[in-house]
Amino acid sequence: MNAPPPPSGAERTDGSSVRIGALVPLTRPGWGEAGRHLLAGLELAVSDVNDSGGIAGRPLELLVRDTAADPRRAAAAVDEWARLGVAAVAGEYHSVVARAAAARADVLGLPFLCSSAVLDALTEQPTEWVARLAPAQSHGWRIYADFLLGAGHRRIAVAAEPSVYWASGARVLRDHLAPRGGTAIELDMRALAPAAVCDELVGQRATALLLLVGHPEPAVSIVRSVRRDQRLSGIMVGAPAGQPEFAGWAASLGGDGAAIPFLRYLPERLSPLGARVGAALRERLAEAPSFVAFEGYDTVAVLADVLRAHGADRARTAASWPRVAVEGTRGRIRFSRTPGIGVWQWAWAPVQVVDRDPADPDRFRILRRHPV
Incomplete structure (x- = not known):
């Protein structure tokens, strides 16, 4: 698999870090610009988490894989991370890619918090393992x-x-x-x-x-x-x-x-947290951050909150989706079951x-x- 070097340092194998697998499209035919913004948000949030003590004193680490908009790459990455013992999977922009990742995560019992993909049918059947931040396509459209x-x-x-x-x-x-x-x-x-x-x-x-x-x-x-x-x-x-x-x-x-x-998924005015994150993202990206960058940040913010509360146990992470209450950059994030959608859904991000x-x-x- 063609993957870029992990942006948060060398991948550790000694168990000293809590690891999250990050799916992002960075090369064609994937939408690399969206992937770059998504990754910037993920990375910034990881940096903020580690600056505030990490996960019970352990650093949070991203294991990044470039999906290049290829569902097979995403599924292979999820398989790899299941073997490596990651605590959860995050990210992805392209809906068809996120759907492949969600299917594997469901089979393998690996929590997946999808950042940006909006396809209603992210999974064929209801699952406890997958949650999503982006509004469902039917809602936004x-x-x-x-x-x-x-x-x-x-x-x-x-x-x-x-x-x-x-x-x-x-x-x-x-x-x-x-x-x-x-x-x-x-x-x-x-x-x-x-x-x-x-x-x-x-x-x-x-x-x-x-x-x-x-x-x-x-x-x-x-x-x-x-x-x-x-x-x-x-x-x-x-x-x-x-x-x-x-x-x-x-x-x-x-x-x-x-x-x-x-369509974009931002409030009319950002909260103080959102404004601070937006300024940091602008500096990191050297341009105005898109809503996708904020989705990336919120993804890690939610996962960090869950991991701090329940540890890195995968089953406990998945069981915690309905109890999430995290102040994100674009509002308070809670997950619920939404008719016609088989994953835990933030209903709804601002549109x-x-x-x-x-x-x-x-x-x-x-x-x-x-x-x-």
């Missing part, structure tokens, strides 16, 4: 659908690539829009070049286009094509999965990447619909928030 309806959009084109994640998102949108007078018009990006999408949008009389596709391609090419087509000057382009959150989006598209609403300001693409505008 319904909020996004309500934003579209509130903005007056009824004919909404969805440019989608084939994947479980994109198909699930399209279904959430379609099922939420239809009873409320909206229509989701699906465009199969296996059959359409970016330029051909424009003709479809005109022909379908769509007022909004949602990008359920990979970044940078074909997302960047689709946005450029739409922005340059005078027939589509009034169309709204959206990206519910959050592609515009990262600096790479603005670097690739400049002003064309502004005014594209997306925003935001975009980049056309007058200043480095500034974000909050268009809708939940809770209000």
Whole structure:
């Protein structure tokens, strides 16, 4: 397995540390920018935990593995960590990868706190071993659908690539829009070049286009094509999965990447803890931290609290999910059972619909928030 050196020092094998396995996409075809932010949050939290005495006097240590968006890599990492005796698994951004990791963690009896993946069906069956911080896709994407309806959009084109994640998102949108007078018009990006999408949008009389596709391609090419087509000057382009959150989006598209609403999981105002962590993350990343970085920090904060209270016993960690009450960077974190979701779920992290300001693409505008 191609894994980077552990960022928190050499991996110990003498039992002196409490170890957490960290799944992050750092190389292509994984979304490396998201992985870098996730890892920064995980690392910062580990540093803070160790500065405050570690876990009953033992240092907390990350064992990092690059998933490269490959479910098989993630499953192999979980197998490896089960043999190495890690206390828990953390992280991952890509839903299909997190799903593979959750399946192995469930089989092996290894606690897994998923940081960022939102797919509702993170496991096929209910499990006691897996918990999640990120809002379920159905929750966040319904909020996004309500934003579209509130903005007056009824004919909404969805440019989608084939994947479980994109198909699930399209279904959430379609099922939420239809009873409320909206229509989701699906465009199969296996059959359409970016330029051909424009003709479809005109022909379908769509007022909004949602990008359920990979970044940078074909997302960047689709946005450029739409922005340059005078027939589509009034169309709204959206990206519910959050592609515009990262600096790479603005670097690739400049002003064309502004005014594209997306979902992110931050409160309108950070708590004092969140503000302190945000400043430290900005210094570590040399750029503004994304919500994914805060998810990484909160993941370790929760695990550290559980490990301090119950020790590194895996079964006791898994049994503690319903008793978690941790002040995170984005609110108080508690886990519960949510209908239709088989893992312990934080219900819910704050949700925003935001975009980049056309007058200043480095500034974000909050268009809708939940809770209000």
